[in-house]
Amino acid sequence: MTLRVLICDDHLIVRQGIKQILAEAEDLRVMGEAANGPDALRLTRAGRESGEGPDVVLLDIAMPQRDGLDVLKALKTEFPKLPVLMLSTYPDRQYAVRSLKLGAAGYLNKSADSEQMIDAIRLVARGQLFITPSVAELLAGAVGAGGRKAEDDQPLHERLSHREYQVFQLLAGGRSVGEIAEQLSLSPNTVSTYRTRVLEKTGVRNDVELALFAVRMDLLQP
Structure with missing residues (x-):
């Protein structure tokens, strides 16, 4: 075959x-x-x-x-x-x-x-x-002996949804909200909402800290 x-x-x-x-x-x-x-x-x-x-x-x-x-x-x-x-x-x-x-x-x-x-x-x-x-x-x-790891044990970036992770990567790479909205075919307001969630879940305060977090975790795209 x-x-x-x-x-x-x-x-x-x-x-x-x-x-x-x-x-x-x-x-x-x-x-x-x-x-x-x-x-x-x-x-x-x-x-x-x-x-x-x-x-x-x-x-x-x-x-x-x-x-x-x-x-x-x-x-x-x-x-x-x-x-x-x-x-x-x-x-x-x-x-x-x-x-x-x-x-x-x-x-x-x-x-x-x-x-x-x-x-x-x-x-x-x-x-x-x-x-x-x-x-x-x-x-x-990623999986504990009794199943999936408890959320508290997960690396912070692994708590992000697929779309949140996309926004995270682009923000960490220096893209603006407007540029991300255009690339992902989303409204700027929607991207801003995802940005807020990303900052909350990763525990950082702004895009600069987010970029440093990405570098520290070796998550920046080449």
Whole structure:
């Protein structure tokens, strides 16, 4: 059986590299490429309607217009059984657990070798989770012996919702409320509300302290 793979990454050279990797496997075929979030959703929907949709979606975290985590949420809402393997250049601790909580079938750093990527695609296509040892360690830290850790034991940034974390990242990166509103297609008032929640949950007083918190926790995007 040939597995159809949709590659979603905004860098052409990365997509070309992944295509070369997948060409080494006779049972894998690239059925499409997306350079932004909306295209990833459009190609998946169109493929599903035609009966030639992806069996696995390779989805970059840092997608333009609509980021990878937003796309992941939409895909899992519309196609709950579709395996989505997240790709990232960010350290695992920034997004791995968050991605898995949103329904990702696995999280793979782009520094992984070609064999690991091929194995990961085959594994998630069979309905299994792909978890590297480093991600397994993060998951163990996020879950206590009796279940999920009590909120008081969680790192402050892990208490943020997905949207709050997006706003947190952008604020820490020096973006204004207006710029964030435009990027996330939200009203400035809504972004201000999220900003207030982020400051409260992280225990800082302003954007400067928020940026310092992000640096201290190594959470700034490259």
